[in-house]
Amino acid sequence: MSNHDLAAALENADLIFDRRSLEREIARMAVRIRNDYAGARPVYLTVMHGGLPFAAQLAMELGQRGLDLEFDYLHATRYRGATTGADLVWKHRPATPLRGRRVLLADDIVDEGHTLHAIRAWCLEQGAAEVRIAALAVKAHDRCVEGLCADYVGVEVPDRYVFGYGMDFHEQGRNLPAIYALR
Ligand SMILES: O=P(O)(O)OC[C@H]1O[C@H](OP(=O)(O)OP(=O)(O)O)[C@H](O)[C@@H]1O
Numbered sequence: 537m538s539n540h541d542l543a544a545a546l547e548n549a550d551l552i553f554d555r556r557s558l559e560r561e562i563a564r565m566a567v568r569i570r571n572d573y574a575g576a577r578p579v580y581l582t583v584m585h586g587g588l589p590f591a592a593q594l595a596m597e598l599g600q601r602g603l604d605l606e607f608d609y610l611h612a613t614r615y616r617g618a619t620t621g622a623d624l625v626w627k628h629r630p631a632t633p634l635r636g637r638r639v640l641l642a643d644d645i646v647d648e649g650h651t652l653h654a655i656r657a658w659c660l661e662q663g664a665a666e667v668r669i670a671a672l673a674v675k676a677h678d679r680c681v682e683g684l685c686a687d688y689v690g691v692e693v694p695d696r697y698v699f700g701y702g703m704d705f706h707e708q709g710r711n712l713p714a715i716y717a718l719r
């Protein structure tokens with residue numbers, strides 16, 4: 537049994553976005569993305585693990601609107617189950633050649649922005665023609681890396697540790713269909 541009990545965390549957290557409101561925001565985001573990528577077939581990179589539920593939901597909304605995607609994924613982590621960030625560790629890099637391609641990154645959250653900043657830089661080093669970021673959530677504070685800004689954002693979350701809809705509480709709770717913020 538983990539020291540970090542999910543049931544206790546839920547008791548000590550506020551539900552800030554339920555599934556219906558998140559999926560409504562994802563559908564809105566899909567309309568913008570589909571319009572921006574008309575005639576294109578982007579490489580769609582899911583940032584594991586946290587980006588998985590959001591990336592799946594967004595992909596379906598895009599497919600419904602006629603935008604085809606080339607799927608691949610990567611895993612770069614700096615939290616590794618903890619609630620504060622450290623150095624970024626790459627666990628998997630995408631196999632798809634990125635040279636000359638339009639890349640769309642799908643991740644759950646931009647907090648301090650270090651993760652997506654490094655991932656975007658790596659994609660550009662690989663020769664990507666363009667890299668855009670779709671994030672389910674951005675955290676409201678002024679500690680974000682300069683120059684890192686998501687192109688497509690679902691919701692803004694408070695400056696508290698959040699979990700659910702892909703985001704973990706000590707590697708638990710990723711498949712909760714809502715976002716919670718610890719008090
Ligand atoms: O903006 P930052 O402060 O860099 O934090 C955001 C990153 O943190 C989380 O990943 P994490 O390192 O927890 O890996 P995980 O997706 O495997 O949980 C999240 O999925 C983002 O990728």
Ligand SMILES: Nc1nc2[nH]cnc2c(=O)[nH]1
Pocket residue numbers: 615645647648696697698699700703704705
């Ligand atoms: N689960 C989770 N992961 C994060 N990575 C960066 N910030 C957060 C956060 O608030 N919650």
